[in-house]
Amino acid sequence: MEIILLERIEKLGGIGDVVNVKNGFARNYLLPNNKALRANDANKKLFEANRGKIEADNAERRTDAEGRASGINGKQIVLIRQASNTGQLYGSVSVRDIVDALAEDGVEGIGKSMVELERPIKSLGLVDVKVKLHPEVIVTVGVNVARSPDEAEMQKQGIDVIAAMFEEEQAEAVATALEPDSEDEFEDATPPSELAAEAPAADEAEEA
Secondary structure, three states: OEEEEOOOEOOOEOOOOEEEOOHHHHHHHHOOOOOEEEOOHHHHHHHHHHHHHHHHHHHHHHHHHHHHHHHHOOOEEEEEOOEOOOOEEEEEEOHHHHHHHHHHOOOOOOOHHHEEOOOOEEEOEEEEEEEEEEOOEEEEEEEEEEOOHHHHHHHHOOOOHHHHHHHHHHHHHHHHHHOOOOHHHHOOOOOHHHHHHHHHHHHHHHHO
16 A cells, blocks of 8 residues: 655655555554555645644654653663573563553653564563654663562673572582481491590400
8 A cells, every 4th residue: 555654654764755565554553543644646735735734743742752762761670570490481571561660660651552572571681672752762771570679680780690590509509419418327437436445455355
């Protein structure tokens, strides 16, 4: 389908560009969200008549987004989740979770469509997620998924908590292997003092 873009769309073009897209993409996303118009003669004339206002409105929204960007870009949110010893989550972190966490952190006005997450997060760790405040203003938010606040702080410092836990378990295993199996094996051993006392008696028996 041929359309006229009403805002910049990544990998497609900018305001006023006439491009061809798949019908489903146009009907399900671009047209209902007022991001484009069908490129027929009537809409082309309508767009040209309103180009100035469309571009001015876009510039105003971009300026507002740029003003917000400094307070959001680089922000890190912490999400506490249960996970296995291999770091796999019992569940996943979705776009909705990220939006809710940002709102709790005081970042308002972020909708689900603004968060670019290719797939749900299913493991512990730090993930950089893009947030599109405006088609031309994109910031990055760090999502710190951990099992506890302490682990979140470790990850923030660049520590791989799963690797650290594995190393700790290995060290404990080695320490356990080096310890005696039990104290019982020494219970029947004759104390050195008693061995010394028995030695003369043995020598006397041989002389007799």
